[in-house]
Amino acid sequence: xxxxxxxxxxxxxxxxxxxYLAAYVLFNQAIADHxxxxxxxxxxxxxxxxxxxxxxxxxxxxxxGLTTGSATRLVDRLERDGYVARSPDPQDRRRVLVTPVPERxxxxxxxxxxxxxxxxxxxxxxxxxxxEVITRxxxxxxxxxxxxxxxLRSRPKxx
Numbered sequence: 001x002x003x004x005x006x007x008x009x010x011x012x013x014x015x016x017x018x019x020y021l022a023a024y025v026l027f028n029q030a031i032a033d034h035x036x037x038x039x040x041x042x043x044x045x046x047x048x049x050x051x052x053x054x055x056x057x058x059x060x061x062x063x064x065g066l067t068t069g070s071a072t073r074l075v076d077r078l079e080r081d082g083y084v085a086r087s088p089d090p091q092d093r094r095r096v097l098v099t100p101v102p103e104r105x106x107x108x109x110x111x112x113x114x115x116x117x118x119x120x121x122x123x124x125x126x127x128x129x130x131x132e133v134i135t136r137x138x139x140x141x142x143x144x145x146x147x148x149x150x151x152l153r154s155r156p157k158x159x
Contacts, residue, residue, distance in 0.1 A: 025039075028042055031108075031115075034111065035111065037108075038077065041077060041083075044074055045078070045083060045084075045108055048060070048098070048100045049100050049109075054097035054099040057072050057096065060074070060075065060098060075098050078098075079098075081104070082101055082104045083105060083108075085099050
């Protein structure tokens with residue numbers, strides 16, 4: 001690939017990435033509005049249900065990039081609305097674990113499942129090799145995003 005073509009592709013990818021991320025944020029807002037939830041609550045539920053087991057509030061804070069105080073308020077809202085339950089950690093009674101409540105999370109999952117069929121169709125045109133590339137990119141983008149969030153949080157805020 002020539003340097004000129006690569007530069008053009010990077011520019012195009014940058015533009016499309018910004019559009020994609022903005023569309024996803026707005027899509028998440030629409031889902032949250034539809035369900036009567038805060039957008040961060042929707043994403044937290046998504047992350048919680050992707051984990052193999054319950055998490056502590058500290059782990060939720062780390063995973064979302066929120067402060068522990070903000071993560072506590074988020075869990076308070078989700079618990080109040082019945083989406084999660086708190087329980088003592090059987091390994092360490094000083095810790096509290098947060099677990100999604102399947103019956104209540106099913107309300108969110110139903111909306112995702114209904115909309116997800118269109119997303120699946122979007123991926124149907126790709127080969128298995130292309131899906132592997134997309135998946136690898138998404139994993140790496142996830143890891144880089146978390147590293148960049150930590151980096152930003154360690155810097156003083158601009159004036």
